Amino acid sequence: MEIKVIENVMQYNKQEAELNKNLLTKNNIFMINILSAPGAGKTSLILETIKELKELNDINIGVIEGDIASTFDSEKIKNLIDDVIQINTGGTCHLNASMIYKALEQMDLKKLNLIFIENVGNLICPVGFDLGENYRILISSVSEGDDKPIKYPKAFIKTDLIVLNKIDMIKNSDFNITFFENNVRKINSDVDILKLSCKTKDGFNQWINWVRDVLKR
């Protein structure tokens, strides 16, 4: 009986994700779902990306913020752009496609061409839930340690891009970048790994170019 319930949940999520995909295609919007552990830098990546891109006339960004509680992150983003929707999940450890559909309904889709979803900070639960995104990004950070690909493999497998954030911390740490990359390669041989710091902006241009590039496709 329990398995049956889980199957229904996943099946329902898949259908809702399809609805989101159709809505995005219809409105010519590219949606990026950002996953990470708590404190790895999802909000910082979104904030710094908006600052870099908002002056460009051809890019209009919206953000869907997923949190267990509070509007703490969405308030920071609201200072920069108008289309910010906060989803508070209560106790639920991930966003699902149906939550995203409700958020999309409240956004000015005609105006937007890029939506970032900040998922709930968690390296496990969000992995299985397709939100209808075009791309999924995993942020891992130097301060979490270089063993994360070993300990949370599914998050590193089911992603279209890995951003290794906080590389400014690498000099005072025992983070071994070769060890990290080798362990990623064992489970996901093709994925790109962008190394950057949202704080010092080292390597940030690669990320901005990546975003601009996917928008052109």
Add this chain to the structure above:
Amino acid sequence: MEIKVIENVMQYNKQEAELNKNLLTKNNIFMINILSAPGAGKTSLILETIKELKELNDINIGVIEGDIASTFDSEKIKNLIDDVIQINTGGTCHLNASMIYKALEQMDLKKLNLIFIENVGNLICPVGFDLGENYRILISSVSEGDDKPIKYPKAFIKTDLIVLNKIDMIKNSDFNITFFENNVRKINSDVDILKLSCKTKDGFNQWINWVRDVLKR
């Protein structure tokens, strides 16, 4: 129907947690359940604590390691002590009491008087699951940012002690310790907050004294 299933799971976990409690009481063992986000320092805290305490004749430590995958952390601990049990949950985002019961069955309980459980790295799912522990500890780390009590309130409410790790990083960060503490106080007015660094050992003595103190009770 879904709610019914969840009720059964929680009820079953509660019964299993009681079994664990009885087993621990019978064997005069104190068990500490450690929660945190990925990379906050659960394994480091356990390793450094074992190094400090293992020379003492009156303290015999066992460890139950919870991970989605791998034996990476338990191998490090196995270099220091014999009683280390690895639980790989597959995809499950938390340990439950029944997993702990199976681990306890494999440990030399007559020899031990202190067991650390390293829960799965996650600030959400493990919170609701009593494992039969005597104390629960939450580790938050400076590199995760000072907003975690706002964003993951239940983890900060349902704990007997908060360890703020990586305080050696505070000088090069924008972590505001007063902001962190004030937000903890709003939701958990009485909990102790120990500030330390497993790396530099700043403040580590307070933690060792805390452990020795709870063992005397």
